[in-house]
Amino acid sequence: AQSVAQPEDQVNVAEGNPLTVKCTYSVSGNPYLFWYVQYPNRGLQFLLKYITGDNLVKGSYGFEAEFNKSQTSFHLKKPSALVSDSALYFCAVIMDTGRRALTFGSGTRLQVQP
């Protein structure tokens, strides 16, 4: 079985400040981890992924995420938030074997205030 938890429904941050959107996962094998973003009135877009290798993954729009196996976490981070980062963010997981469809978290709404 595989599952993802995003413990925060909403994260508020001031423009220019660092942001973190939390994600923890549960899989019985090795995880492949993803972040997707959904801007208002637009489709879901891929941000970044962790398959293997370096635990710090860099993605689109200056975002990065750190895979922490011991804490089963994959938190999304950005050093300096922009108002345009305001959107709905989804973490997703898939095992390296078995079922091949991503399991998504419930989403976290990021609100960046000017």
Add this chain to the structure above:
Amino acid sequence: GAGVSQSPSNKVTEKGKDVELRCDPISGHTALYWYRQSLGQGLEFLIYFQGNSAPDKSGLPSDRFSAERTGGSVSTLTIQRTQQEDSAVYLCASSSRAGTDYEKLFFGSGTQLSVL
């Protein structure tokens, strides 16, 4: 086409009617997925097609839901005898499962289904 195309973009139907939602994936993508996004909820997995393999139907919520993928390309999600709780945005995604796009899903804009 350049991206995943879904039609219709909006569908309003009466309770008890059948509906068909269409997805045209990116050319060459072997994997196709259907998800459902209800207001304020995350993405709920419905069904997954990969090449010629038997589809993973484990996410379909009831036997009123079915999907097919013809010729390894276009997919149709059918909901029979629609209920109000079926109201949601139905999202289709495809992936190439190859190269740098391995496991990267490309999503369509979705079909907003409203059951009155």
